Amino acid sequence: MSDSIRIDKWLWAARIFKTRNLAAEACKGGKVKMDQQSVKASREIKTGDIIDVQVNQLHKKVEVKNPIKNRVSAKMLDEVYIDRTPQEELERYEMLLASKAEYRGRGLGRPTKKERRLIDKLKND
Numbered sequence: 001m002s003d004s005i006r007i008d009k010w011l012w013a014a015r016i017f018k019t020r021n022l023a024a025e026a027c028k029g030g031k032v033k034m035d036q037q038s039v040k041a042s043r044e045i046k047t048g049d050i051i052d053v054q055v056n057q058l059h060k061k062v063e064v065k066n067p068i069k070n071r072v073s074a075k076m077l078d079e080v081y082i083d084r085t086p087q088e089e090l091e092r093y094e095m096l097l098a099s100k101a102e103y104r105g106r107g108l109g110r111p112t113k114k115e116r117r118l119i120d121k122l123k124n125d
Contacts, residue, residue: 004044004067005045005068007041013072023041026055027043028040032051032052033052063082066081
């Protein structure tokens with residue numbers, strides 16, 4: 001295995017982003033940081049680097065264990081990075097997801113077009 005790789009390629013290979021393009025866009029948008037500084041997609045990373053990544057509204061902190069070039073299965077992620085995300089951040093994200101879930105009582109049927117629009121509006125705010 002190599003000793004360094006582009007950060008956008010590694011973020012994709014480590015399954016933090018679904019596509020390499022999304023990883024590059026996150027770098028370009030300032031959502032990927034090392035040492036509290038935004039990094040470009042071409043930044044080389046190596047073993048031991050700590051990366052702060054914002055994925056949707058979750059702020060992940062990961063330590064590079066293995067700078068891989070090819071995407072690996074989800075089962076092998078323990079060999080690729082160490083998740084250093086604080087527990088409070090994970091709890092905040094779970095609470096955020098739970099608050100966006102809507103509840104519809106039994107027997108009420110499908111929402112009408114007007115109700116669906118209202119639900120969509122509330123979810124997007």
